[in-house]
Structures are given as structure tokens and as C-alpha cells.
Amino acid sequence: MIRLGLRLAVAGGREAITRLALIAIAVAIGVGLLLTTLASINAVNTQNARYAWLETGYIAAGAPGAASVDPVWWSLRADYFHGDRIGRVDVAATGPNAPVPPGIGALPGPGQFYASPALTTLLRHTPPAQLGDRFPGVQIGTIGPAALPAPNSLIIVIGHTVAELSHQGNAQTVTAISTTVPSSCNGDCVLGVGIDASGITLILSIVAAALLFPVLIFIGGATRLSAARREQRFAAMRLVGATPRQVAVLSTVESSVAAVVGVAVGFALFFAFRPVLAGIPFTGDPFFSDDLSLGLGEALVVALGVPVAAAVAARIALRRVNISPLGVSRQVTPRPPRWWRVIPLLAGVVELGYLAYFSDIGDADRHSSTEQALAYLGGVFLIMIGLVVARPWLTMLGSRIMARRAGRAATLIAGRRLADNPQASFRAVSGLVLAVFVGTCALGVITTIVAANGGTPGDSRGSAGTIVDDFRGHPDVDRSARVPLARLTSIPGVTGVVTLHADRDAGNVPGPPPTVVSCVDLARAPALGHCAPGAETVQIEPVYGGAVIDKSSMADTTWPPANVSTAELQRRPIASIAVGTNGSAAAVEQARTVLEATYPMPFTPMTLSEYKAQNDSEMTSYQQLANVVILTSLPIAGCSLAVSVVGGLAERRRPFSLLRLTGTPLTVLRRVVTFEAAVPLLITAVVSAGAGLLAAHLFVHAQLDETVRPPSITYYGLVVAGLLASLGVIASTLPLLRRLTGPEAARNE
Amino acid sequence: MTGAPLVEARTVALSFGPTPALRGVDVAIAPGELLAVMGPSGSGKSTLLHCLAGILVPDSGEIHFAGRRIDNAGENRRSALRREHFGFVFQFGQLVPELTAEENVALPLLLNGVARTEAIGRARDWLDRLDLDGLERRRSGELSGGEAQRVAVARGFVAEPQVLFADEPTGSLDSLTGENVMELLSTAARTHGTTVVLVTHDARVAAYADREIIVRDGRVTTPAWVA
Numbered sequence: 001m002i003r004l005g006l007r008l009a010v011a012g013g014r015e016a017i018t019r020l021a022l023i024a025i026a027v028a029i030g031v032g033l034l035l036t037t038l039a040s041i042n043a044v045n046t047q048n049a050r051y052a053w054l055e056t057g058y059i060a061a062g063a064p065g066a067a068s069v070d071p072v073w074w075s076l077r078a079d080y081f082h083g084d085r086i087g088r089v090d091v092a093a094t095g096p097n098a099p100v101p102p103g104i105g106a107l108p109g110p111g112q113f114y115a116s117p118a119l120t121t122l123l124r125h126t127p128p129a130q131l132g133d134r135f136p137g138v139q140i141g142t143i144g145p146a147a148l149p150a151p152n153s154l155i156i157v158i159g160h161t162v163a164e165l166s167h168q169g170n171a172q173t174v175t176a177i178s179t180t181v182p183s184s185c186n187g188d189c190v191l192g193v194g195i196d197a198s199g200i201t202l203i204l205s206i207v208a209a210a211l212l213f214p215v216l217i218f219i220g221g222a223t224r225l226s227a228a229r230r231e232q233r234f235a236a237m238r239l240v241g242a243t244p245r246q247v248a249v250l251s252t253v254e255s256s257v258a259a260v261v262g263v264a265v266g267f268a269l270f271f272a273f274r275p276v277l278a279g280i281p282f283t284g285d286p287f288f289s290d291d292l293s294l295g296l297g298e299a300l301v302v303a304l305g306v307p308v309a310a311a312v313a314a315r316i317a318l319r320r321v322n323i324s325p326l327g328v329s330r331q332v333t334p335r336p337p338r339w340w341r342v343i344p345l346l347a348g349v350v351e352l353g354y355l356a357y358f359s360d361i362g363d364a365d366r367h368s369s370t371e372q373a374l375a376y377l378g379g380v381f382l383i384m385i386g387l388v389v390a391r392p393w394l395t396m397l398g399s400r401i402m403a404r405r406a407g408r409a410a411t412l413i414a415g416r417r418l419a420d421n422p423q424a425s426f427r428a429v430s431g432l433v434l435a436v437f438v439g440t441c442a443l444g445v446i447t448t449i450v451a452a453n454g455g456t457p458g459d460s461r462g463s464a465g466t467i468v469d470d471f472r473g474h475p476d477v478d479r480s481a482r483v484p485l486a487r488l489t490s491i492p493g494v495t496g497v498v499t500l501h502a503d504r505d506a507g508n509v510p511g512p513p514p515t516v517v518s519c520v521d522l523a524r525a526p527a528l529g530h531c532a533p534g535a536e537t538v539q540i541e542p543v544y545g546g547a548v549i550d551k552s553s554m555a556d557t558t559w560p561p562a563n564v565s566t567a568e569l570q571r572r573p574i575a576s577i578a579v580g581t582n583g584s585a586a587a588v589e590q591a592r593t594v595l596e597a598t599y600p601m602p603f604t605p606m607t608l609s610e611y612k613a614q615n616d617s618e619m620t621s622y623q624q625l626a627n628v629v630i631l632t633s634l635p636i637a638g639c640s641l642a643v644s645v646v647g648g649l650a651e652r653r654r655p656f657s658l659l660r661l662t663g664t665p666l667t668v669l670r671r672v673v674t675f676e677a678a679v680p681l682l683i684t685a686v687v688s689a690g691a692g693l694l695a696a697h698l699f700v701h702a703q704l705d706e707t708v709r710p711p712s713i714t715y716y717g718l719v720v721a722g723l724l725a726s727l728g729v730i731a732s733t734l735p736l737l738r739r740l741t742g743p744e745a746a747r748n749e
Numbered sequence: 750m751t752g753a754p755l756v757e758a759r760t761v762a763l764s765f766g767p768t769p770a771l772r773g774v775d776v777a778i779a780p781g782e783l784l785a786v787m788g789p790s791g792s793g794k795s796t797l798l799h800c801l802a803g804i805l806v807p808d809s810g811e812i813h814f815a816g817r818r819i820d821n822a823g824e825n826r827r828s829a830l831r832r833e834h835f836g837f838v839f840q841f842g843q844l845v846p847e848l849t850a851e852e853n854v855a856l857p858l859l860l861n862g863v864a865r866t867e868a869i870g871r872a873r874d875w876l877d878r879l880d881l882d883g884l885e886r887r888r889s890g891e892l893s894g895g896e897a898q899r900v901a902v903a904r905g906f907v908a909e910p911q912v913l914f915a916d917e918p919t920g921s922l923d924s925l926t927g928e929n930v931m932e933l934l935s936t937a938a939r940t941h942g943t944t945v946v947l948v949t950h951d952a953r954v955a956a957y958a959d960r961e962i963i964v965r966d967g968r969v970t971t972p973a974w975v976a
Contacts, residue, residue: 409859416847663832
């Protein structure tokens with residue numbers, strides 16, 4: 001029976017080969033996507049692991065140092081160039097047996113440094129006054145991939161004498177290089193290095209829910225392709241005496257053969273496209289091609305699991321249709337989904353609405369964060385479940401209206417088919433519902449929080465061109481050096497230098513310590529705000545890169561007069577130095593280089609935009625993730641829909657080919673197919689995005705008393721790009737229509 | 750036959766690969782005539798119908814409709830011709846399963862750009878005429894074989910075609926139901942002056958025709974009893 005099944009699968013003529021090829025192609029795409037998803041998860045972990053050495057000095061855990069190990073002075077800090085972060089590690093060995101970080105053969109000696117390939121290129125093409133002068137010494141090599149989280153990472157390891165480094169603020173001795181990956185840190189890691197435990201769990205769960213699930217649905221759909229045609233043949237076999245068990249074996253063999261071929265092609269597709277996929281900045285940084293790797297276990301599970309799952313799916317599908325010798329049941333008006341399906345969705349909206357407008361859940365004094373999280377998550381999950389449960393009913397409603405009002409044949413046929421079996425169309429896009437809802441809701445909340453936090457980077461006037469060296473919180477910094485006014489003001493593009501002094505009169509106010517500045521100075525850096533009319537000096541509470549009060553940026557703030565004369569001001573210690581520029585990158589980087597040279601270690605001057613980006617980095621990474629999820633889930637849904645289109649075509653081959661015989665233009669049939677696929681896709685995208693924005697609004701209203709801000713233009717661009725990609729996938733099935741419904745199809749059926 | 754034929758095949762030949770299906774067939778069908786094309790299975794009668802209807806293009810010979818040659822027209826023109834001037838009734842499987850009976854009947858009108866309300870109205874008229882009132886909202890799977898075939902006949906006539914091509918229209922029906930369908934089909938054709946080309950191997954069905962031809966091994970012969 002197995003041999004007969006194999007013969008039927010591969011030697012059943014052109015039609016059998018076409019059917020086999022279609023299933024194999026669909027399975028191959030599904031397997032390719034599945035492998036990409038699994039490899040992406042691995043790549044996130046691998047990338048994260050390569051941050052481990054940068055935790056040296058922060059995390060106690062590391063490779064245990066040998067007894068004879070010589071400690072190394074170690075200092076890590078972030079530098080910036082054109083808004084990109086540079087990881088700078090300063091080291092000084094105390095002896096020949098000092099531990100060496102990965103990626104380099106030996107520690108650089110005093111006056112030497114290693115740079116990552118991307119930073120090496122940057123140093124080569126940038127005037128030293130803007131970048132190179134910050135790093136003392138000569139380059140003696142490049143840092144290898146083992147120490148680079150991403151191919152474009154900007155990292156430098158600079159060698160010093162012990163005498164030089166031991167005096168710098170945050171330098172410390174270490175005896176081992178950290179091997180603790182950020183995902184194991186639980187809060188004790190360097191801020192902004194890698195993705196911590198909760199972050200990575202969140203990423204993996206979202207990826208699993210939003211990508212893996214739809215991909216599996218897609219593969220399942222692919223293996224059921226041409227089910228109707230197979231069922232006809234199996235009915236004929238039953239008629240001549242084949243037992244249900246024999247038919248089941250035939251079906252299983254046929255499905256498995258296509259799945260095996262598809263799996264092989266899927267693996268080939270994955271490895272062929274791996275270099276391209278590695279360039280997608282899933283975590284904000286691209287991956288090395290090798291990072292997108294598969295474990296042996298994963299490869300085996302996919303290689304064996306998909307054909308086995310295809311065989312099982314075929315058995316289940318066969319049982320469901322219960323093929324008798326007279327074939328499967330005929331088309332009758334199916335039982336429609338009922339209205340009660342909309343109840344969970346409404347309940348979720350009502351719950352969040354209640355929290356937003358009738359409860360005090362946002363009051364942190366009265367409700368713990370756990371209580372708040374449970375309340376919000378309850379509502380959000382109700383909406384998610386509600387969307388899944390209600391969508392068939394909503395699709396049926398929409399398509400019934402479409403069919404009832406249809407004035408054209410194509411709309412009528414497509415509307416009736418969708419109304420008949422809304423579950424089938426929904427199954428193909430069910431993953432999209434959750435992905436678009438979660439993505440839109442997250443983006444709505446993030447955009448609103450970022451906006452409430454003082455506008456987006458660049459919003460406030462001159463924030464990209466105003467660079468600040470902030471000494472507050474760093475009492476060990478040597479402030480005896482005179483402010484290099486002449487050097488700074490001689491840089492082309494610098495418009496003024498503002499010195500902010502400590503405000504001793506402020507007492508112990510909560511938050512960052514306030515400063516005092518002269519109004520003459522402040523006028524040179526409008527991004528920091530302006531003085532109250534008539535004031536000689538003003539008190540500033542600088543929150544660089546964040547909101548000040550009333551969610552406004554510093555630039556929009558009028559600061560209150562300070563009870564300090566300009567003369568008295570000069571005697572107070574410097575709190576920060578701000579340099580206003582005309583916004584040119586060269587002026588900013590040159591000013592940064594001068595400030596770094598004057599006030600070395602342990603922090604770096606940053607523009608207000610960079611402060612803002614740093615403050616929002618966590619939000620930005622979630623935003624990036626939401627974008628990726630939305631962008632990826634749409635084409636996956638498109639693939640699933642394409643499979644269901646091809647399946648639907650094969651089922652209706654005869655009526656469609658007879659319609660063509662009677663003169664129905666191919667364009668009408670193309671329209672039918674396009675409507676059947678595009679309508680659920682568009683309805684799903686719109687309904688899920690709408691529900692996501694509504695949930696986001698209710699959340700931010702309850703928690704922040706804000707109105708949700710629409711996501712940025714990037715979001716709309718991604719949604720449109722994703723929709724176009726999925727419509728492209730659907731369109732790629734249309735040429736099949738001509739072949740499947742040609743006159744010979746009607747004659748030979 | 751008096752006057753110019755409405756549909757005509759001149760020395761039509763067509764092969765499927767190495768197998769000849771038609772070998773120089775000549776047929777002329779007058780306006781309003783009901784012609785039965787008979788013959789055993791595999792004789793080429795359905796192929797002849799498909800050639801006359803512009804579905805297949807012969808390897809050689811000519812097909813004319815209303816005085817114009819159609820075999821050398823492009824696929825789009827032949828499709829338009831079929832849509833606007835011809836009607837079809839097949840043996841089975843011709844109804845779109847998702848559509849109701851009235852929507853199936855209205856389909857050719859909708860394809861010709863007729864407004865939905867008018868199309869459904871005309872479809873209901875035809876369903877009434879073929880004793881199908883009350884079944885307008887049923888799907889194909891909810892109709893008996895005879896009912897489904899009458900719906901197909903209604904669909905064949907609804908756009909008031911000049912020629913109705915019927916390929917074994919009663920082939921899947923029992924004899925009583927088949928006679929009923931043929932009665933309705935022939936009456937409707939005569940009432941509206943529609944020319945009918947009827948492919949059948951059933952002599953009782955052929956008896957409804959004005960004239961019969963027999964196709965055997967790809968050639969047309971006249972029945973012995975006519976001679």
C-alpha cells in the first residue's frame with residue numbers, strides 16, 4: 001500500500017506532479033519561515049552572549065581566575081559619534097598574566113588600542129579632531145567577532161599604564177573577564193548593555209506567539225492543499241473495495257512525500273537567504289550570518305517533525321471528512337457563527353473602559369503595580385481572546401453585507417464563499433490578528449509614553465546640536481580645569497558655551513540636583529530653555545533628554561529667577577557644561593572631543609538627542625520588536641492566505657473552468673480569488689489595529705491620563721509594506737488560475 | 750435548410766496529440782433549429798460542440814457564427830461571444846457551489862454588467878418558468894439532480910442567447926427527470942426562437958430535436974432513417 005501511495009504521489013501524471021510541487025513549495029516556504037524564527041531566537045541569545053565580556057567589573061561571576069593571575073585595571077564607558085554608541089574599554093595590565101577579553105590576542109599596552117572593524121573604518125574616514133583625538137595611542141589590531149555583538153558594533157579597547165588608569169573615576173581591578181550574559185543579570189548588569197532576563201523572555205514569548213503559531217498554521221494549511229481532489233480519488237478507491245485504513249495509508253504517504261521534499265527545499269531556502277536575514281536589525285543591531293544558527297535538536301525536530309505532522313494532519317483531515325465510497329458531503333448552507341462570539345471582545349473593551357474612566361487604578365498610591373498589571377492584562381487578554389473568537393462572526397457579517405450588495409459577479413461569489421466558511425479564511429490570518437493587535441497596542445503605548453516624556457528626539461529645538469557634559473552625580477571628576485571656552489568657541493559651528501553651576505540653595509529636593517545659570521549664557525543654548533523676563537540668573541532643573549514639568553521639553557520651559565548674582569555664580573562649582581552648535585555633526589563631534597580631552601572619564605558628553613535616545617532605549621527596542629513582528633506577520637499571513645487560495649481553487653476547479661467555458665473572463669475569476677484573500681487580510685489588519693489602538697488609549701488614559709498618540713509614520717509604512725508583500729504573495733498564485741481552469745480542465749474532469 | 754445558417758462548421762479537423770477527434774466535419778445549423786448531435790462515447794461529438802461554441806480552436810477548417818468566422822478570433826473575443834450570444838448547459842458540476850439557485854441563474858447577467866436587482870428579477874422569472882419557484886435560496890447541494898439541471902437550463906436561457914449548447918444535459922438524470930428537463934428546455938427554446946445544439950447519446954433525448962446528426966470516429970454521418 002505504501003508503494004502504491006508513492007506511485008500515486010509521484011507517477012500520477014502532470015496533475016499529480018503539479019499538486020506535489022504546490023504542496024512542497026508551500027511547505028518549503030513554511031519551513032523556511034519556521035527555521036528563520038528558530039534561528040532568530042538563537043541569534044538573539046548568541047548576540048546577547050557576546051555582550052558578556054562588557055559586564056566585566058559589574059558582575060562578580062566570571063571564569064574563575066587562576067591563583068597566579070595578575071589583576072587588570074578596567075574601565076567601561078559609553079562614547080558617542082553621530083548618535084551611535086561607542087563601547088570604550090580602558091585597560092591597564094598589572095602583570096604578564098592579566099586576563100584577556102575575547103576578540104583580541106593580548107591586552108593592548110600603554111599607547112596602543114584595538115578597534116572593531118566598523119570603528120576602524122570610522123577612524124580612518126573621520127578627521128581626528130572629531131573622533132580619533134579621543135582615543136590615545138596607535139591601533140595595533142582589530143577586535144575579532146567573538147567580542148562583537150554585531151558586525152557594525154563600535155568598540156575600542158585602549159591600553160594605559162596602571163598609573164594613568166588607576167586614577168580615573170570608575171576604573172577598578174578585575175581578575176577575570178565576565179562570562180555572565182545579560183539575560184542572566186536580573187538588574188545587576190551595566191545599564192543598556194544587552195537584553196536582560198525579563199526583556200529576552202518578553203521577546204521570545206512575543207516571537208513565539210506572533211510568528212511561530214502562524215507559521216505552523218501555514219505549514220498545516222499547506223499539507224492540506226488539494227485535499228478535495230485527493231478525497232475524490234480516495235472515494236473512488238473506497239468504491240472499488242479499499243478499506244478506510246488503506247485509504248488512510250495512501251493519504252499519509254502522499255502528504256509525507258510532499259512534506260519531505262518541502263522540508264529539504266525549506267532548509268535550502270533558509271541557508272540561501274541567511275546572509276540577507278542576518279542584516280535585519282531584529283534587536284536594533286544586525287546579526288552575524290553565523291548567529292542565525294540551528295541546534296541539532298531543532299534541525300531534527302523540523303526535519304522529522306514537519307513530515308510527521310503532515311502525515312498526522314492528513315489522517316485527521318481524512319477522519320473529519322469521513323470518506324465514504326460515495327465521496328464527501330455536498331455543499332449545503334453551513335451553520336453560521338453566532339452573535340455571542342462578540343461578547344468576550346466587548347467585555348474586554350468594557351473592562352479597559354471602566355479602568356480608564358471610572359476607576360482609580362492609575363493611582364500608584366492606592367494600587368500596587370501587581371494589581372495594576374493584573375487589571376490591565378485581564379482586559380488586554382480578554383480583547384485578544386475576543387478578537388480570535390469574534391473574527392469569524394465579524395467576517396461573516398462583513399461578507400454577507402458584501403454579497404448582499406454585490407453588483408458584480410466576482411464580489412458576489414467571493415462574498416458568499418467568505419460568508420459560508422468564515423472560519424477557514426480566519427484560520428489563515430489568525431496569527432495576524434494577535435500580531436497586529438499586540439504590535440499596534442504596544443506601539444500606541446510606547447509612542448504616547450515617549451511623546452509624554454518630552455517629545456521625540458529632535459522635537460525640541462536644537463536638541464541634536466546641543467552637547468552637554470554633565471558632572472552631577474560624579475563628585476570624583478576633576479573640575480579644576482578651566483572651561484576651554486576659547487577652544488570650544490573657535491570650532492566652526494559652535495554658537496555658544498553655557499556653564500551651569502551647582503545650586504547650593506536648593507537643599508535636598510527630590511530628583512536630579514538643580515543648577516543655576518546666567519541668563520546671558522542661557523540665551524546661547526535655546527535648547528535648554530529661557531529665562532523669566534528680567535532675571536539675571538535662573539534656576540534650572542535639567543532633565544537631559546526627558547520631560548521637565550507638564551510633559552514639556554527643556555526648550556519650552558521658562559525657568560524661574562535664582563537668588564544668585566552673576567558674580568556669585570562664578571564661585572560655585574560647575575555642574576554641567578552645555579555647548580550650543582548650529583547642529584552640524586562636525587561641530588558636535590569636535591566639541592565632544594575637546595570636552596572629553598579636558599574632563600576625562602568616566603562619562604562622555606552627549607547631545608540632548610543622545611540623552612533622549614538613551615532614556616528611550618528600552619522603549620525603542622520594544623518599538624523595534626513590535627515593528628518587526630508586524631512586518632513579519634503580514635507576509636506570513638499572506639503565505640497562509642495564498643495556500644488557502646490555491647486550496648480553494650483546486651476545490652472549485654470544475655465550476656470555475658465551466659464558467660470560463662461559458663465566456664467568463666479570467667479577470668472576473670482573478671477578482672474572485674483576490675477578494676477572497678484580500679478581504680479577510682484587510683478586515684483583520686484594520687480590526688486588529690483598531691482594537692490595538694483602542695486598548696492602548698484606554699491603558700494610557702487610565703495610567704497616565706493621556707490620549708493615545710497615533711504611531712509614527714514608520715508604523716504605517718511597515719503595515720503598508722507588509723500588506724503589499726502579502727498581497728504580492730497572494731498575487732503570485734493568480735497565474736495558476738489560468739492553468740487550473742483551462743478548457744482541458746473542464747473536459748478532463 | 751432554408752436561409753443562411755446561424756452556426757456553421759466547414760471541414761473542421763482537430764486532433765489531441767496523436768489522436769484525431771474530428772476529421773473534416775461539415776455542419777450547418779439554421780436559426781431556431783434544435784439539432785441533436787448523437788454518437789457513441791469518444792466519437793467526437795462533445796469536441797464538435799466545443800468547436801462550434803468557440804471553446805476549442807480547430808487545427809483546420811472554419812467555424813462561422815451569424816455569417817462571421819470565429820475560429821480565427823482571439824480568446825478574448827471568443828469569450829465575449831460565448832458570454833453575450835451563447836448559453837450552455839452541461840452534464841453536471843456547473844453550478845457555483847457557494848451561490849444560491851437564483852444567484853447562479855443571475856450570474857451570466859451580472860457578468861454582462863446587468864444591475865443586480867434586475868439580474869435577480871430576471872433569474873426569478875426563469876426559475877418560475879422552469880417550475881423552480883420556492884427554491885431560489887437553495888444551494889446546489891440542497892437541490893436534487895433534476896432541480897440542479899433545471900437551474901442550469903434557466904441559467905443557459907437567462908441572458909437570451911442566440912444559441913444554447915447543451916452537452917448531455919440529461920446524462921446524470923433518471924429517464925423521467927431527464928424527459929422533464931428536455932421538455933422544459935425544448936419548450937423554452939421554441940418559445941424564444943433559440944437555436945439549440947444538443948449533444949446526447951440518448952435517442953429519447955434526441956427525439957426532441959428537429960434534426961439529428963451522428964458523429965462516428967470524428968466524422969458526421971446522417972442517420973440511416975433520414976436517408
